[in-house]
Amino acid sequence: MTHESEIRVRFCETDMAGHVNNTSYFIYLEEARGKFFRDIFPEHLNTVGRFILASTKCDYVSQAYFGQQLVIQSWITNIGNKSFRFNHNIRVKETGENIAEAEATIVHFNYEEQKSESISEELRAILETHLALN
Numbered sequence: 001m002t003h004e005s006e007i008r009v010r011f012c013e014t015d016m017a018g019h020v021n022n023t024s025y026f027i028y029l030e031e032a033r034g035k036f037f038r039d040i041f042p043e044h045l046n047t048v049g050r051f052i053l054a055s056t057k058c059d060y061v062s063q064a065y066f067g068q069q070l071v072i073q074s075w076i077t078n079i080g081n082k083s084f085r086f087n088h089n090i091r092v093k094e095t096g097e098n099i100a101e102a103e104a105t106i107v108h109f110n111y112e113e114q115k116s117e118s119i120s121e122e123l124r125a126i127l128e129t130h131l132a133l134n
Contacts, residue, residue, distance in 0.1 A: 001075070001129055001130050001132070002073045002074065002075045002130070002132065003032075003035070003036045003039065003040065003073070003074045003075065003130060004071055004072065004073055004074075005031065005032040005035045005036070005071070005072045005074070006069055006070065006071055006072075006093065007028050007031065007032075007069070007070045007072065008067070008068070008069050008070075009024075009064055009065065009066050009067060009068045009069075009070060010066070011066050013027075013066075014065065014066050018065065018066075019063040019064060019065055020063070020064040020065065022058075022060065025058050025060070025090065025100055025102070026056065026058065028070065028072060028090065029056065029058070029072065029088055029090075029102055029104065030053075031072075032072040032074050032088060033074065033086060033104065033106070036074050036086075036130075037051070040126055040129070040130065041123070041126060050108060050109060050110075051106045051107065051108060051109065052106070052107050052109045053104060053105075053106060053107075054083060054105045054106065054107045055104065055105040056102065056103070056104040056105070057102060057103055057104075058100055058101070058102040059100060059101045059102070060099075060100050061098045061099060061100055061101060062097055062098060062099050062100075063099070064090075064092065064099045068092055068093075068094070069092070069093040069094065070090055070091065070092060070093065070099065071090070071091050071092075071093045072088055072089070072090050073088065073089045073090075073091070074086055074087070074088050074130075075087055075130055075131075075132045076127050076128075076130045076131045076132065077103070077131070077132065079119070079124060079127050079128065079131060080119075081118055081119065082107060082108050082116040082117060082118055082119060083105055083106060083107045083108065083116070083119075084105075084106055084119070084127055085103060085104065085105050085106070086103060086104045086105075086106065087101075087102070087103050088100075088101070088102040088103065088104070089101055089102075090102070108123070
């Protein structure tokens with residue numbers, strides 16, 4: 001299942017060329033992942049601060065501009081023992097134009113012990129509801 005988030009491009013996220021600066025996309029992706037966690041994990045699991053970003057990349061397909069409403073689709077493509085991978089697609093809401101494609105590897109992390117830890121069966125079951133093959 002795909003999770004969707006919407007973002008409106010602010011003027012401060014654009015550069016001298018008039019389009020969204022490449023660094024802004026990583027902020028959009030981070031916000032989409034935060035909304036994903038908030039929306040799919042029950043509060044009793046207390047997942048805030050239990051995941052860290054291990055790797056991310058973004059391929060820019062087209063340009064986005066100030067004022068556009070963007071839709072970020074997020075889904076899980078792989079679940080390992082201690083980590084899982086997101087894929088993301090960013091599109092212009094109005095036209096459906098593909099703007100960027102991205103992925104991110106997230107690690108389940110124990111801050112007290114400063115090491116990764118296995119994903120619990122309960123978390124795994126929830127993540128599996130958003131698992132899709134690319």
